[in-house]
Amino acid sequence: xxxxxxxxxxxxxxxxxxxxxxxxxxxxxFERYTDRTIKEFSMFSPEDRILVAVSGGKDSLALWHVLxxxxxxxxxxxxxxxxxxxxxxxxxxxxxxxxxLGAKVIVxxxxxxxxxxxxxxRLTSREACSVCGLVKRYNFNRVAKEHGYNVVVTGHNLDxxxxxxxxNVINWNIKYLGRKFPVLEEEEGFVKKAKPFCKFSEKETxxxxxxxxxxxxEEECPFSEDASSIFYKEILNSIxxxxxxxxxxxxxxxxxxxxxxFREEEERTLQPCKVCGEPSPSEICPVCRLKERIAAxxx
Amino acid sequence: xxxxxxxxxxxxxxxxxxxxxxxxxxxxxFERYTDRTIKEFSMFSPEDRILVAVSGGKDSLALWHVLxxxxxxxxxxxxxxxxxxxxxxxxxxxxxxxxxLGAKVIVxxxxxxxxxxxxxxRLTSREACSVCGLVKRYNFNRVAKEHGYNVVVTGHNLDxxxxxxxxNVINWNIKYLGRKFPVLEEEEGFVKKAKPFCKFSEKETxxxxxxxxxxxxEEECPFSEDASSIFYKEILNSIxxxxxxxxxxxxxxxxxxxxxxFREEEERTLQPCKVCGEPSPSEICPVCRLKERIAAxxx
Numbered sequence: 001x002x003x004x005x006x007x008x009x010x011x012x013x014x015x016x017x018x019x020x021x022x023x024x025x026x027x028x029x030f031e032r033y034t035d036r037t038i039k040e041f042s043m044f045s046p047e048d049r050i051l052v053a054v055s056g057g058k059d060s061l062a063l064w065h066v067l068x069x070x071x072x073x074x075x076x077x078x079x080x081x082x083x084x085x086x087x088x089x090x091x092x093x094x095x096x097x098x099x100x101l102g103a104k105v106i107v108x109x110x111x112x113x114x115x116x117x118x119x120x121x122r123l124t125s126r127e128a129c130s131v132c133g134l135v136k137r138y139n140f141n142r143v144a145k146e147h148g149y150n151v152v153v154t155g156h157n158l159d160x161x162x163x164x165x166x167x168n169v170i171n172w173n174i175k176y177l178g179r180k181f182p183v184l185e186e187e188e189g190f191v192k193k194a195k196p197f198c199k200f201s202e203k204e205t206x207x208x209x210x211x212x213x214x215x216x217x218e219e220e221c222p223f224s225e226d227a228s229s230i231f232y233k234e235i236l237n238s239i240x241x242x243x244x245x246x247x248x249x250x251x252x253x254x255x256x257x258x259x260x261x262f263r264e265e266e267e268r269t270l271q272p273c274k275v276c277g278e279p280s281p282s283e284i285c286p287v288c289r290l291k292e293r294i295a296a297x298x299x
Numbered sequence: 300x301x302x303x304x305x306x307x308x309x310x311x312x313x314x315x316x317x318x319x320x321x322x323x324x325x326x327x328x329f330e331r332y333t334d335r336t337i338k339e340f341s342m343f344s345p346e347d348r349i350l351v352a353v354s355g356g357k358d359s360l361a362l363w364h365v366l367x368x369x370x371x372x373x374x375x376x377x378x379x380x381x382x383x384x385x386x387x388x389x390x391x392x393x394x395x396x397x398x399x400l401g402a403k404v405i406v407x408x409x410x411x412x413x414x415x416x417x418x419x420x421r422l423t424s425r426e427a428c429s430v431c432g433l434v435k436r437y438n439f440n441r442v443a444k445e446h447g448y449n450v451v452v453t454g455h456n457l458d459x460x461x462x463x464x465x466x467n468v469i470n471w472n473i474k475y476l477g478r479k480f481p482v483l484e485e486e487e488g489f490v491k492k493a494k495p496f497c498k499f500s501e502k503e504t505x506x507x508x509x510x511x512x513x514x515x516x517e518e519e520c521p522f523s524e525d526a527s528s529i530f531y532k533e534i535l536n537s538i539x540x541x542x543x544x545x546x547x548x549x550x551x552x553x554x555x556x557x558x559x560x561f562r563e564e565e566e567r568t569l570q571p572c573k574v575c576g577e578p579s580p581s582e583i584c585p586v587c588r589l590k591e592r593i594a595a596x597x598x
Contacts (some may be wrong), residue, residue, distance in 0.1 A: 169468055170538065170545060172552040231541055235534060238467065242530055246469060253471040261560065 005029075012207055016248045023211055030208045034066050034196050041183045043194035044151045050074040051149035053140050054097075054105070056090030056217040058209040059155030061097050063197055065214060067153070068101060075149070076105035080137050081132060082116025086222055093217045106147060108139055114287065115294045117223070123293060128223040131290075138287045142278055144191045156195045159202040162234040162251040170232075178262040181255065188270050189279035201247070304328075313505055315547045322510055331505045333365050333495050340482045342493035343450045347538030349373040350448035352439050353396075353404070355389030355516040357508040360396050362496055364513060367400060368454070374448070375404035381415025382430065385521055390514045390582060407438055413586065414593045416522070417486045422592060425487050427522040430589075437586045441577055442488045458501040461550040462531040469531075477561040480554065487569050488578035500546070 003010045010020035015141035037043075045052055052067065054060040054076045067074040078094045081087050091107065098105035110116060114135065118260055121128040140152045161182075168176045182198040184190070197205055209216055224230055240247045272278070273285035280286070302309045302321035309319035336342075343349055351366065353359040353375045366373040377393045380386050390406065397404035409415060413434065420427040432542055439451045460481075467475045481497040483489070497503055501519055523529060539546045571577070572584035581583070 170549050172549070173555050174556060228542075235538065239534065243527075250469050250471070257471050262324060 009209070012204070016245050027208065027211055030200070030204065031066055031069060032195070033199070034063075035070050037182070037199050038070075038194070038196050041181075042193070043153070043183050043196060044072070044192070046071055046073065048073070048151050049149045050151045050153055051077050051106075051140070051144045051147070052078075053077050053136070053152060053154045054094050055141055055155075056093040056097075057155070058214065058216040059157055059160075059197060059202075059205050060215045061093070061155075061214050062205050062209040062212070063153065063155040064097070064101065064103070066208075067196070067214060068103060074153070077140065077143055077152075078105055078107045078259060079136060080107060080109040080111070081135075082109070082111045083118065083221060083223065086217075088221065089219070090217045093215060097215065097252075106143060108143060109136060110139075113139070114291050119294070120290060121223075121295070124290070127227075129227050129229065131225070134286060135290075138217060138278060138285070140193075141190055142276070145189075149191065150186070151192045153194045155197055155205070157197045157200050157202050157205050158247060158251060159233055159236070161195065161198050162247045163229055163236050165251060165254055166236055167228060167232045174262060174265065177258070178265055181259055181263070188268075189272060189277075198251075199248075231288065309514070311503070313500075313503065315500075315544050326507065329503065330368060330523075332498070334369050335337055336481070336498050337369075337493070340395070340480075340493070342405055342452070342482050342495060343371070343491070344371055345372065347372070347450050348448045349450045349452055350376050350405075350439070350443045350446070350452060352376050352378075352435070352453045353393050354454075355392040355396075357455070357498060357513065357515040358456055358459075358501075358504045360392070360454075360513050360515045361504050361508040361511070362452065363396070363400065363402070364511060366495070367402060372401055372459070373452070376439065376442055376451075377404055377406045378435060379406060380407040380434075381408070381410040382417065382521060385518060388518070389516045392514060396514065405442060407442060408432060409438075413590050414440070418593070419589065420522075422596070423589070426526075428526050428528065431522070433585060434589075437577065437584070439492075440489055441575070444488075445555055448490065449485070450491045450493060452493045454496055454504070456496045456499050456501050456504050457546060457550060458532055458535070459528070460494070460497050461546045462535050464550060464553055465535055466527060466531045473561060473564065476557070477564060480558055480562070487567075488571060489575075491516075497550075498547075539575040544594075549577060561574050 001010055001013060001020045003025050004020055005025040006022060008022040011023050012026055013020040050067065052060060052070055052074050054063045054064055056078070064074060064076055076094065078091060081090055094105060097250055098132070114120065115123070116126055117132050119291070120131045120135070124131050144152045157263040165180055168180065182195045184193045186192045236247055268281070270279040270281060271283070273280035273288055274286060275282050278285055278287070300309055300312060300319045301307070302324050303318055304324040305321060307321040310322050311325055312319040347410045349366065349371055351373050352361065352364045356378070363373060363375055375393065375397055377390060379390055380440055393404060413419065414422070416427055416431050419430045419434070423430050443451045464479055467479065483492045485491045535546055567580070569578040569580060570582070570585055572579035573582050574587040575584060575585050577586070
């Protein structure tokens with residue numbers, strides 16, 4: 001097998017694109033493909049002020065790297081979740097990456113905002129991943145608006161998107177299906193959200209990060225071991241192994257054929273939270289209710 | 300654990316019903332539950348003339364047994380597929396079962412009708428299971444009308460239904476999803492079709508067959524080894540193991556929330572086949588086209 005562009009030894013073969021590429025050509029293909037996805041879904045333009053939600057992992061740091069390289073104005077946002085040494089090490093990765101990139105990173109410490117994830121897990125008896133998702137979405141939106149960014153982007157890749165789609169289809173979670181799209185427009189107190197890596201497999205983003213010498217955190221979040229997201233990724237991988245191309249088709253055909261049906265029905269009735277002003281399904285938003293419970297416990 | 304009805308030692312515990320039952324109480328529960336499903340979906344009544352499509356396997360023979368016990372007028376239909384010794388042994392099981400039941404069974408030999416499944420597979424270069432499904436559906440309908448039956452019933456269980464639902468969701472096969480329901484009304488040359496076992500797991504139908512001493516064929520069809528249906532059953536079983544209750548919920552919530560959406564869009568434009576008169580998507584139906592190709596090859 002040879003690189004399709006230059007004929008040199010390839011570093012990757014991507015069966016769903018029927019494409020083998022060498023290091024240099026993979027890097028430039030990856031960057032062009034990111035830009036094409038950004039334009040395909042009208043995610044943002046160089047005029048927008050973009051906030052990249054970075055965890056310190058390969059996807060989000062690679063995304064930040066690519067966006068800056070493509071000429072987008074993109075700063076970073078790191079939410080310190082207070083998950084012991086894991087969060088400390090992630091923050092260090094993010095901060096030194098930002099320094100090398102010469103870019104600004106906003107750091108918010110969840111322990112000062114509300115409480116750390118282990119405490120919130122115990123308090124709510126919800127799964128850690130569920131409460132973590134809630135406080136992340138809340139803070140991404142709140143911080144973006146506070147600092148004048150109009151788009152929040154995340155590093156979700158095809159494996160993330162297809163596996164969460166599968167989980168939500170298995171449970172016919174219609175509300176969620178109506179918002180499962182790589183770009184969500186600004187509305188009712190929400191800034192625009194976009195996922196420019198949604199068409200890259202995990203393998204592709206990992207290779208891009210490695211080839212560019214990006215120093216990301218390799219360890220998984222200690223809460224992820226039992227996470228259903230990892231379980232559904234494994235399920236999809238075994239389907240992919242038996243029927244190659246399924247993962248990409250399952251996701252893209254969803255976007256094309258199914259999302260428009262679900263979107264029409266998705267109606268959120270939100271109001272500004274009486275405490276913080278963020279959009280909320282009830283008078284007081286779920287995060288402010290968490291804060292109240294934490295405060296009550298402390299007094 | 301004890302039988303919930305009589306307190307004796309149970310033969311089964313059904314987690315999704317939170318129900319443990321002894322042999323006698325399981326048998327009578329199984330029969331009442333079948334009748335409840337028949338009524339829930341208005342499948343048929345004792346006034347209908349019912350044709351049970353029997354393969355010789357546990358599900359279809361158990362279904363025939365239950366329907367007769369519940370007082371429905373149900374005869375059997377066996378399509379000899381010409382799959383070597385497997386088909387011979389299946390036919391023997393069906394014929395001796397019919398004899399014991401004192402019921403009529405109609406036998407049609409596919410080799411006389413068109414050709415056997417191995418030949419059809421080679422001719423069409425379609426998967427055996429796909430061409431087999433085509434000729435089965437065709438003959439169930441044709442034979443039912445010819446002999447004056449107004450309902451065809453099949454022994455599909457929850458595992459069958461949930462796994463084929465999953466396969467069709469993974470491929471977003473919308474046309475199929477719009478006809479995935481336990482009862483399909485009579486229309487345009489089609490008799491009514493029903494699946495009274497759709498809410499029983501494979502384990503439950505197998506136990507019912509065993510406890511009633513039903514002599515069914517235990518070997519699998521030799522073509523089933525590579526079948527994607529078996530692969531998707533395994534996938535669903537691993538999801539079920541991790542999240543018990545998923546299989547039932549995935550299927551029932553589909554029926555409740557999703558099927559109505561897909562059904563509306565499902566529009567078939569059918570015409571009577573110019574050769575056989577059966578409903579067809581084209582001037583000549585796919586089965587008559589198969590017949591033509593077989594005839595052309597023989598001359």
